[in-house]
Amino acid sequence: MxxxxxxxxxxxxxxxxxxxxxxxxxxxxxxxxxxxxxxxxxxxxxxxxxxxxxxxxxxxxxxxxxxxxxxxxxxxxxxxxxxxxxxxxxxxxxxxxxxxxxxxxxxxxQAGEFSYRAVLNGKMSVEEAEKINAVIMASSEAEINLIRSSSGINLLLEDILGKARELLAIMETAIEFDEEITFPDLETLRNQIDFIRTQGKITRNKHKLPKVLLYGPPNCGKSTLFNAIIGFERAIVSDVPGTTRDYLEVEVTVKGHRFVLIDSAGVREITEEIENAGVNMTLSLFESCDIILNCGPSLDDPRCTNLKTKSDIERSTDPGIINVSAVKREGLGELMNKIADQITNLSSDNWQLWVSERITDDLENMYVIVSDAISSPLMEIKAEFLGKLIVFLEGLLGYEDFDLYGMIFSRFCIGK
Ligand SMILES: Nc1nc2c(ncn2[C@@H]2O[C@H](COP(=O)(O)OP(=O)(O)OP(=O)(O)O)[C@@H](O)[C@H]2O)c(=O)[nH]1
Ligand SMILES: [Mg+2]
CATH class of the missing domain: 3.30.1360.120 (Probable tRNA modification gtpase trme; domain 1)
Structure with a gap:
């Protein structure tokens, strides 16, 4: 504008x-x-x-x-x-x-218009506004902490831009004067990009809410436990096996961890078409979920927490199994602690830097450009790719040239 x-x-x-x-x-x-x-x-x-x-x-x-x-x-x-x-x-x-x-x-x-006005009026930088929005949208305490502690990505990108310009100048001199020089070190540049790019991928992954699946045979009390965890009667409960068919999802926060809890159809061999469709959904959820609360026979999968439901009727003596009674509200505290621990373990990757979703794909492009430069045998072509990288970075760092509102603020909350 x-x-x-x-x-x-x-x-x-x-x-x-x-x-x-x-x-x-x-x-x-x-x-x-x-x-x-x-x-x-x-x-x-x-x-x-x-x-x-x-x-x-x-x-x-x-x-x-x-x-x-x-x-x-x-x-x-x-x-x-x-x-x-x-x-x-x-x-x-x-x-x-x-x-x-x-x-x-x-x-x-419009969404993000308050922050957009703050930037236009010089109250904060685009990066600061993005961080405020990121804190609001963050999925976990770990993400909030990292957003707050990560110093500006722009500084890192500016450093890469500076190095790329230096290298290009050296290459152009060599080309112009037909000098014999060793190929400049593009690997370090690629490593720097790779670090931010990898951190971007981790950030994107961590931002998704973990999915926690209630899994087991029909009638074992999954839906009753689901209602007990979310705190209201969302799922139908009955003593008829095969009650739940479509799966249900509710977002829950436990001990500072946000996750999506999923109640699913009980798994059994069945020929009835509709229930069978529900069982197939459960089986595919089993593959895709991050954490499984297994209410059936014990499973040896690192994602699984094995539960003995209806523990008011019968308990397990196996120390590896958590006894839970949704009806008597027993064992729920222990189960919550276990879920929180499992989510914490999911986030223990090498996550050092919070990277805005907006630039994660750009980093991938930059990585490809530098890799092309490295694999090209000719100095002229290497220089061409490096030039491309510089233009790309200049565009990314010089916000004037792009639609600031469309690219950044339209992704914010209304009222922020
Ligand atoms: N005593 C006791 N009964 C329970 C408990 N949890 C569930 N039930 C009963 O067990 C029956 C089945 O419960 P559901 O929660 O519908 O079981 P489900 O695993 O969701 O069953 P499907 O949807 O058919 O797979 C109901 O009659 C519940 O009241 C519990 O902790 N103790
Ligand atoms: Mg059910």
Whole structure:
């Protein structure tokens, strides 16, 4: 965007609900723009008396009493005035408030627009904004910690760019003066790219929520245990074997670990078509899941935790088996600890650096370009590939040339 486009873009105040949709104790609607006080005072009397970073209870006529917090430009998240309206968390109230703001000159924000405005107003760099969003989207405590501790990837990429430029200069001199020189060391350059690229792949992998499967024969209590872990009655439970057919997934957080818990059809030899389709789904889930909570006969698979369900009726004496009774709520604590341990073990790879999803594919391209340079026998061709790498890196580091919003901010949350 040109500077005049930016200023036109920033002129319109925007708002978004910063809390998740649905019923909740409170809902927060954020509004940002220039000169919000004169804009809103006629409609919300008292707004103009707010002082910076202070909250006050204010009546929004016909809508709700809200706790309103005021952040005055430029000392706000976006660099513009920011108003946070905390209302009762009823979707009807939130919708009325949104309509009210729209009627009075604001428009609904796009995903990531608050952060985008913060970058345009010089409050933070693109990388900082990406990190904030990454923290919000992170799948685990380990990921949050790594995002916070990883110093900018840009520094590493700039270093690679600097080295590539140096090497290209040496090559061009050699070509021009037809000098006999040894081929410059492109391997070190490739190793540097390879490190970030590998870390990008690990980051991508770790970002996916681990899948934890409840597995076993029909009627062994998988669905009852599923409901007990998620804390509400999601799955149908009955004493008829073959109750669960389609599998069910619910996202759960246990001891700081987020994962997807899956309840599946009980596995048995069956000719009935629909149940058989469910069993086939379970068998393919068994292959793809990261952790298996096995409620049937013990299995020797490192992904498996072997359980004895319905332990109120009969217990296992095998120390390698966890006794669980979903009905009596026994053994659930031990099971949760075990799941948390297994998830921790999944993340113990050599994960040293958090790399944005946005550049993971670019790193793969860079790796291929340098590999092509290395395998080319002629200096001229090596130089050509290196030139290509430099242009690629310049594009990646010089955000001006690409659609900043489309490439980065559109992936953010609404309201951030
Ligand atoms: N005593 C006792 N009964 C249980 C326990 N867990 C489940 N049951 C009973 O066992 C029966 C089967 O439970 P489900 O949870 O439907 O079993 P399932 O493994 O999901 O069965 P399918 O969906 O058919 O594969 C129901 O009658 C439950 O009430 C438990 O911990 N103790
Ligand atoms: Mg079931």
């Amino acid at each position: 040109s500077p005049s486009d930016i200023s036109i873009f920033l002129e319109t105040p925007v708002f978004a609900t910063a809390t998740p949709p649905g019923v909740s104790a409170l809902a927060i609607v954020r509004l940002t723009g220039w000169n919000l006080k004169p804009l809103l005072e006629p409609h919300i009397p008292g707004i103009s008396k707010l002082s910076h970073s202070r909250a006050r209870l204010i009546e929004i006529p016909g809508i709700d009493r809200a706790v309103v917090t005021w952040f005055e430009a430029p000392a706000s998240y976006t660099g513009q005035d920011v108003l946070e309206l905390s209302v009762h968390g009823n979707p009807v109230i939130v919708q009325k408030l949104s309509e009210f703001l729209e009627k009075n000159g604001a428009t609904a924000a």
